[in-house]
Amino acid sequence: MEPLQPARRANGEHTRFHTAHMAANLRRIFYTFVWIIALVSSSRTRIYPPNEAPPKFTKIPTDQIGVSGGVASFVCQATGNPKPTVYWNKKGKKVNSQRIETIEFDEGAGAVLRIQPLRAPRDENIYECVARNSEGEVSVTAKLAIIREDL
Incomplete structure (x- = not known):
């Protein structure tokens, strides 16, 4: 299976829509990772399991x-x-x-x-x-x- 290729114009350049869409997806991925890192970091400050x-x-x-x-x-x-x-x-x-x-x-x-x-x-x-x-x-x-x- 081949990876998906970004949409290109006939001259080989990415479309503005596609570039903006890729940037939005990258931001979502970035913020998801930041959220996961923050969650993991804050959970390390607790004693496991929390009720002991x-x-x-x-x-x-x-x-x-x-x-x-x-x-x-x-x-x-x-x-x-x-x-x-x-x-x-x-x-x-x-x-x-x-x-x-x-x-x-x-x-x-x-x-x-x-x-x-x-x-x-x-x-x-x-x-x-x-x-x-x-x-x-x-x-x-x-x-x-x-x-x-x-x-």
Whole structure:
């Protein structure tokens, strides 16, 4: 198949109509490319996919003072997309003890840390709540101090 040839006069020159028509088509093509480039450039400034977000705390634990033999509870909750997983650390390691209970809520996006019975100095520490999803990780800490009854 042969490419289309522009209309020519008998002397071989392009007609004015055809030249103007070609110029208009070239302008349309140019502006289409400019529009496509602008669209692609602006879309690169967005985070893909646009609905994903790193974790952000909606509830943070507060420092507490407990009484030896009593109970302490810390609450932590986060939001994000995908929904983050929340867990607790003590001294940089996941909390793991028979006296320390972790209760998850909001499909794992929230967690309560419950310590019972409190014992000083074993439970006196800084506890860390960590929220993690595929977009990132955030953490917040709370301190537990314990008053001994025998003093």
